[in-house]
Amino acid sequence: MSQNATILVIDDEPQIRKFLRISLVSQGYIVHEAATGTEGLSQAALKKPDLVVLDLGLPDMDGQQVLREFREWSNVPVLVLSVRASEAQKVEALDGGANDYVTKPFGIQEFLARIRALLRHAPAGETLDAALSLGPLTIDFAFRRVQLNGAEVALTRKEYAVLAQLARYPGRVITQQQLLKDIWGPSHTENSHYLRIVVGHLRQKLADDPTRPRFIATEAGVGYRLLEV
Structure with missing residues (x-):
């Protein structure tokens, strides 16, 4: 090329x-x-x-x-x-x-x-999609926008960062330590309560019941996974 x-x-x-x-x-x-x-x-x-x-x-x-x-x-x-x-x-x-x-x-x-x-030396075929749709949930990475059933969801910077990180690898478990390191920094890998609070707010805004999740599943003691609809 x-x-x-x-x-x-x-x-x-x-x-x-x-x-x-x-x-x-x-x-x-x-x-x-x-x-x-x-x-x-x-x-x-x-x-x-x-x-x-x-x-x-x-x-x-x-x-x-x-x-x-x-x-x-x-x-x-x-x-x-x-x-x-x-x-x-x-x-x-x-x-x-x-x-x-x-x-x-x-x-x-x-x-x-x-x-x-x-x-x-550019690697071929590694460009990621600028947007991801999972059923009623759409994440536009290029414009940092999230929509649920066509309506925009107002997220804080940290809430968006967590959701975007999970959305890069739908269906795969991302560990708590990795999320904390990538979003809060290497010195916060033990501050799991930060992550729990943000995920809790995300679930509220996405109307996602943690006992019967549509979007974000908890892998106990490991991390979180964005479900593929």
Whole structure:
């Protein structure tokens, strides 16, 4: 995959987007653009690019957050292109799911070579669905929305995070420790009461009876499982 690949550029600087568009189109790539994180996530869900070029300094949300949300539902390669040159920023982006990191200003030939390398090594067929439907329950990962019987369900950030984590592996048990580590952080793996409270609120909002669950099943002493309807 190379010249016919589709690339999404998420950057708030029009001159950078224009420069990248001209450079990429000249190499045969199809280019889409977004000026904000919100627009970028929407474009990523709608256009299904083969690679994303992501700036970190976006006007509406930090690029690191865009990366984290994108990684909730897509394994498409991401190349971060940013003026932030500190080691800490690079480590955070790479740990957050970025495949490569280029600092501005940059040489276009090296940039294009990195694009080619990422596309050449991109795993085939690993893009996750941007939305999941389980009977009356729909989870839209791209827009972080949950609907039950067509009506939107208002969830807190933690409630959504737990449900989204379970929904990535429907039918499989996710341990309490894994959920706590991924959502609350490594220092909270023993704080199981946090998880119980959030799951309890989730069940209330989804009208899910824990004794006869439709959606979230408890595996005693192990964790939770999102039931496949």
